[in-house]
Amino acid sequence: MSETGQKAVDRAQAQAHVVQQRREYHHGRTPAAWTSSIMAAVGFLISTVGFLMNINWPVVGVGLAIVVVSPIVGGVMRKMGYGQE
Secondary structure: OOHHHHHHHHHHHHHHHHHHHOOOOOOOOOHHHHHHHHHHHHHHHHHHHHHHOOOOHHHHHHHHHHHHHHHHHHHHHHHHHHOOO
16 A cells, blocks of 8 residues: 555544544533524523613613523534534
């Protein structure tokens, strides 16, 4: 086998090894999904508290900002390998 062919085989074996080491998730039970869901829940909680405090708009805005950022964080974590493909 040529040297180039051997390098290709070695690279394929190394990639297969990495794929085997990667943890498989299913049904959305991933660190990315959990983080995004918890962030959204905390954001809604903060917004609700701000609304019940005689509509304190800065607190409501902070809560809504957290809700808006939560899917972005989940998407970034998914791209980093912490989510489901």
